Amino acid sequence: MNFTHSEDRQMLADTFGRHLDQQYTIDVRHRISGSPEGWSRERWLGMADLGIIGALFDERSGGYGGSGFDLAVVFEQLGRSLVVEPFLGSLMAGQALAKAGCRSDLLAQLIAGETALAFASEEPQSRYDLASLTTQAQPAQAQHDHGTWTLSGRKSVIPQLEAASHAVVSARLGKDSAGLFLVELGKPGAVVSGYKMVDGGRGGDLTLDRASATLLTDNALPLLEEITAAGIVALSWEAVGVMDVLKKSTLDYLRTRKQFGIPIGKFQALQHRIVNVAIEIEQARSAAINAAAALAGPRAARERAVSAAKYTVGRAGTIAAEESIQMHGGIGMSWELPLSHYAKRALMIGHQLGDEDHHLSRFISLAVTG
Amino acid sequence: MNFTHSEDRQMLADTFGRHLDQQYTIDVRHRISGSPEGWSRERWLGMADLGIIGALFDERSGGYGGSGFDLAVVFEQLGRSLVVEPFLGSLMAGQALAKAGCRSDLLAQLIAGETALAFASEEPQSRYDLASLTTQAQPAQAQHDHGTWTLSGRKSVIPQLEAASHAVVSARLGKDSAGLFLVELGKPGAVVSGYKMVDGGRGGDLTLDRASATLLTDNALPLLEEITAAGIVALSWEAVGVMDVLKKSTLDYLRTRKQFGIPIGKFQALQHRIVNVAIEIEQARSAAINAAAALAGPRAARERAVSAAKYTVGRAGTIAAEESIQMHGGIGMSWELPLSHYAKRALMIGHQLGDEDHHLSRFISLAVTG
Amino acid sequence: MDLTFTPAEEAFRAEVRAFLEQNLPSMLAEKIRTAQRLSKSDHEQWHAILNQRGWLAVHWPVEHGGTGWSIEQSYIFEDELSRAHAPGVVAFGPSMLGPVLIKYGSEAQKRYWLPRILDGSDWWCQGYSEPGAGSDLASLKTSAVRDGDHYIVNGQKTWTTLGQHANMIFCLVRTSSEGRKQEGISFLLIDMKTPGIEVRPIILLDGEHEVNEIFFTNVKVPVENLVGTENKGWTYAKYLLTYERTGIAGVSRSIAALKELRRIAQAQLRNGKPLTEDPLFAARMARVDIDLRNMVTTNLRVLLASGDGAAPLEMGAMLKIRGTEIRQEITRLARIALGPQAQPFCTPEGITAQYLNYRKLSIFGGSNEVQREIISKSLLEM
C-alpha cells in the first residue's frame, strides 16, 4: 500500500504545475476565458508539447498514460490553475475513440494538440442519465455508404464545444439500443450554438439534423459508463486542485485580514469552520484516490467508487466554495479576487456528469444490485 | 394576530409551573421515575386537583379546555419539569372517548385523577403507520352480548401502560376497516408487560388474546389521525419545554465553567453553536404554535402543520440534546446532572408518534394530495 | 393566541392586491419573477407608482407622507408585493435615511429631504462600509474636518449598492479620534456631484455591476448637511438597525421564491418523472418549506412582540440569520434543480447568477457572524 505518486507522474505534475504558474497566471486565464473563443489554441498546443494530452491515453492509443492516476495528476493541476482549455471533452471523446479502436489518426492529432474533441452525452431532458436519449440515429440513405449514419436530435451543455473539430455523440439506435458516434462539427446538419459558462470559458448545444456520423459502437452504454467514470475521476481531481486553492486563499486571508484590531484568523468560530472545510477536502482527496484506483477495476467496484467520489466532491465543493466566500466577506464576492472564480468552478463541477443527489442515489442502487 | 396566551391559560401555566417547581423537583422526579411503579398516583391526584387534567378536555367532556393551546400550556410545563405521569396516554385515550361520546363516567374519573388511561396504536411492525394493524377484532361469541368484541394481537411501547386502568386500542375490523376499542387492563386476555424507558418512567407492551373490548368507532382512521394530531401538539410543546431547559442549563454552564482561566462562554465557537441551538428552539416553538393553532382546523392544514411540527421538534430536539451534552463535556453525560435526563427526553420525544423522516415524508405526500 | 387576520386586515389585503393587479407593470413583475436585474428607470417607475398611491414610505408617520400602517398591514403589504412579484422599494431613501431624518433630523432637513425621497428627486445610497471596516464598522476612517461652514471629507467607502445611480449619499464619517471608536462618528449627507468624489464600479462574481467604491478627496460638504449632533452618528446608525425589521427575514420573498422553485423543479425531469417527485429533492424542498413556515410565525412573533417596529437587536439578528439562510437555500435548490443547465451564464431565469449574487445576503447588512455575536452577547449576558 502506497499513497505517493510514481516518480514519473510526480515529475509530470511538477513540470506541468511550473508551466502553468508561469504561463497560465490568473490574468492570462481571465483573458483567455473572456475572449470570443473562450480558450487558447496556442496554450493548448503548448500543453500538448509538454505531453499533457498524451498523459491521458495509453500507449496503444499513442499516449503514455491513461490510467486513473495519470488523469489525477493532470486534472489536479488544471484545477489549481483554473484551466479552461478543452481537456474534459478531449479526454472523454479521445478515450471513446481509443476504446472503440477507431480513428487513430484523429487521436494522434489530438495528442499533438492539433485538434480538440467534445463529448456529448447530455440532452435537455436527460439530467445525467446516460441512457435517456432522444437523439436518433438512422442508417445513411445511400446504400453503398456502409458504416455511415445520420443523427437527429439535440445535445446540450457541452463544455468547449466550439473548440472541438469533432464530437463523440450518444444516440438511440433503433428502439432498444444506443450507439456512440463520431460527428464532424461544422458539417451540414451539425449546428453548434455556443455561450459563456458561469465558471469561465464557453459551452455549447449541438443541434443535429440528419448530420452525418460514423458509428463507433452499437452497444454504447457499457462504454458510456466507462468513459463517464474516467470523466468523473478527472473532475474529482480537478475539484481537489480547485479546493486546495480555496483553502489556501482563505487561510491566507484569515492570517492577514484584520477586524477589531486582530487578524480574523484569531476568531475561534472561523478557525473551527476552516478546519471543517479542511477535513472535507481531505475526505474528497481520499474519494478521488479511491476512484482513480478503481478506474481499471471491475465494473461494480469502479462505479461505486466513482459515484462515491462525485457525491463527495459535489458536497465538499459546495461547502468549500460557500464557506470560502463567506469567510472572505464582501471581497470574496468580487470578480477581481481569483477566489470567486475558484468558487464558481468548484460549484459548477457539481453540475457536470451527475450531481450529489444523482450519485448518492446511484451509489444506493449499485449497492443493492452489486 | 396575537401571540400571547389568554389570561386564563397564562394563569394556569403559572400556577402549574409554581406547583411543579415546589412539588416536582428533579430529586422527586428521579425517585418517582425510578420507583417500581415508575409514576406517582399521589402526584397525579395532586395535579388533577389543580385542574391540569381537566384542561385537556372540553366542557362537553367534563373539562374546561381541550384546544390546541390548552394542551400547549400543560405540556410545556410537563416538559420543563420532566414529568413522567401518564398524561400523553390519558390525553389521547380520553379524547378518543370524548370524541366517540362513550364512557363519560370513565372520563370523569380521569379528570378527577382517580384513574389514568393508555393509548395503544403502535404495533411491533407498524413503525408510526396508524393503518398498519395486525391486531384483529372478532365479535364476542355470546349472541346476546351486543357491542362487545374480543381483540387478539400485540400493541407495543405504550407509555405508562401499567399505570392505566384502561387502554384505547386500534384493531383491524374485518378485512378492510379498523376500529377503536376500549380494553380494561388486568382482565383475562389483556396481558401487560412493563419495562423501564430510556427517558425515565415505564412503558409496556400489551398482548391481547381474545381480550374483551368495547367498540368506540368502526371507522377508526379519521379519529386516530385526529387524536394523534392532538398527541403531536402535546409532544411538540413538551419538547419546547424540555429544550428551553437544555438551553438555559447550557447557557448557565457556559457562563460559569472555566477552562484556560476564562468562562467557556467566552469561546466564540461555543457562542456561535449555542446561538444555532437557540434559533432551532425558536423555530420549534413557532412550529408548535402553528400546530396548536391548526388543531381545530380543516384536516389538510392540520395534518400538514402537525407533521411540520413533529419533524421540526424531532430535528431540533436532537440538535439541542447533542449540542448541550457536547458543550457540557463529560459532566453533561453524567446521570447526576439533570441535563442528561432532559437530553434523553428530547431525544425520545423524537421516537414517539413518528420521527423526523416519517413526518417529512408525510408532509411531502400531504402537499401532493392536499 | 390567534394566528388569523381580522376581516379589516383581509379587506386591506384585497385592496393591496387589486392595486397591484391594476398598477404593477407586467414587464417589471416578469423581471422580478425571473430574477432579472432592474434598470434605474425600472426602479424609478415603480417608486413613482407606489408614491402616487401614498404607499412608498410604509414606515413613516402619516404627517411626513407615510402610511401609518399597523405591523399587520405592513406585513400584508409586503406579502402581496412578493406574491405579485412586485419589485421591492430601494431601501436607502425611504427605509433607511427617512426614519433617521424623521427622528434625528432638523426641521429644515425634514422639510427639504423627505419630499424629495418620495417624489424621486433624490436617489440615495449608503456610505457605511470601508475597505478596512467591514464587520468592524465603527473602525471607519473616512474623515470629515470642520473648515468654516463646511466639512472637508477624505477617505473611501465601499460596497455602495447601486451607488452608480445615486445623486446623494448618506455617510458615516469620523469627526473625532478621541474616546471609543464609536464616539467620534458623524452622520453626513453628501451631494454626489460635489468635486472630489469618484465612483468606481466593483464587478461581482456574477459579472454584474451592483456595488461601487466611492473615493472622497477634499470633498466640501456644507455643515447644514450634518444630521443631528456631531460625533453622535453611531447612535443614528444603530437606530436604523433596530428600526425597520419587517423585511429583515424576507419571508414573503422566500415564499414567492419557493413557489417559483417548485415550478422550476416541476418542469425538470429525473428518471422520466418531475424532479418534485424525486425523494431526495422533494425532501430538500420540504425541509426548507417547513423551515420557512416556522419562520413566518417566528417573524410575526418578533414583529408583534416588538410593537412599534423596534425589535430587540438580538431577535432581529435571529430573523436575519435564519431568514437569509432560508433564502439562500431556496436559490441553492433552484440551482440544483437546473442540473446541467445551471452552467451557462445566461440561463433564461438567471438562477445561477442569483444564487451567486445572493451569497451577499449572509455577508452584507451585518454579516451573519456579526449577528451571531449580537445574539450570543444577549443570551450569555457576557
Place this chain on the structure above:
Amino acid sequence: MDLTFTPAEEAFRAEVRAFLEQNLPSMLAEKIRTAQRLSKSDHEQWHAILNQRGWLAVHWPVEHGGTGWSIEQSYIFEDELSRAHAPGVVAFGPSMLGPVLIKYGSEAQKRYWLPRILDGSDWWCQGYSEPGAGSDLASLKTSAVRDGDHYIVNGQKTWTTLGQHANMIFCLVRTSSEGRKQEGISFLLIDMKTPGIEVRPIILLDGEHEVNEIFFTNVKVPVENLVGTENKGWTYAKYLLTYERTGIAGVSRSIAALKELRRIAQAQLRNGKPLTEDPLFAARMARVDIDLRNMVTTNLRVLLASGDGAAPLEMGAMLKIRGTEIRQEITRLARIALGPQAQPFCTPEGITAQYLNYRKLSIFGGSNEVQREIISKSLLEM
C-alpha cells in the same frame, strides 16, 4: 499509488482470521456485536488469549514482547478483530502506559511492569482528567510533594474509565507550580491499594458504571514509581497523543457497526418494506457509508505518511474528529432505525444505550473542540 495489500499481507490476514475463528469465544463476540458491556473477567480472558499468541501489545517492539508489525499488519489485525466482533484491547496498559515506559521508563521499570501488563498481573487505569481540568488538561492540580523516599499525593482525578477494575493507576501530578503550567507536571505510577485512595463511581446517562472519580488523600508513592524526570511528565503525556494513531479513527469498528446497522435496518419495516429501501433512510446510510469509505483511505494515508506510528498531531486530530463523527452517526442511525422500539431501556441489542454512551467519543480523549484547535493552529500557523 497502490491501494492493494501484498500477497504476504493477505496471508497474514488469513492467519489472523484463522486465529480468531479458533480462539475468539463466541460469547464475547456476541456481546460485542450486540453492544453489551464486558465484565472484568471477559476483558481478562481476551487479553490472556491474545497474549498467549503474542498479539496483545501490537505496537511494542519485539524485544519487550510486542509484535514488531508493520503499519499495514496492525491495520489488518484491527480490521479482522472488528470484522469478527472481537473485543478491543483495554488500552491503558498495552497501548498507553507500555509505550511510555518503553521510551521513558528506567530499565527496572521496564523489567518489572511490562511483563505484568502482558500477563494481566496489573490492570491499569489513567489518572489525567480532573474536575477543573478537562480540555485544559495542563491546569491539573493533584499535587505530589517529595518527602524522603516518597511522594505524598493529594487531589482528585475524574472520568477514570474502568478504574473500578484497576489495581494500578498512572497519573499526571503537579510537582512544581513554577513556570508554565505544563512544566511542573510529573508522571507517577500509583498502587490503587495504597491507603488514602478512594474510588467513587460516576453513573453515566445510560445508567452504567463505566467511569469513576478517584480521591487521593496523603497517598504515599515510592519515588521509584516516578517515570522519567520530575516535571517532565507533560512531554510523556504528549508523546502518547502522537504515538498510537492506528485506532484513533476507529474505521474498522465503524465498518463492522455499519454492517450491523444494515442488518438492523433490513429487519425493520417502513410502509411494509425493509427500512433499507426507504429513500430517506437509505440516503442517510449511504452518506455515512461513503464518508467511511473515504475515511478508510484518509486513515491509511495518514498512517503510512507518518511512518513509525507517530502521526503529526493535526492529522491525528483530523482522524479523531471525523472518525468519531462517523461512529456517532452510525449509532444515531441505529437508534433511528429502531423507531418506537428505541425507547425501552433494555433493547435487545443495547442500541439506544450505546448511542447515548458514544456521545463520549467526541468528548473524551481530547474533545473534538480541542482537536479543532490543534488543527487550526497548524493550518493557520498562528
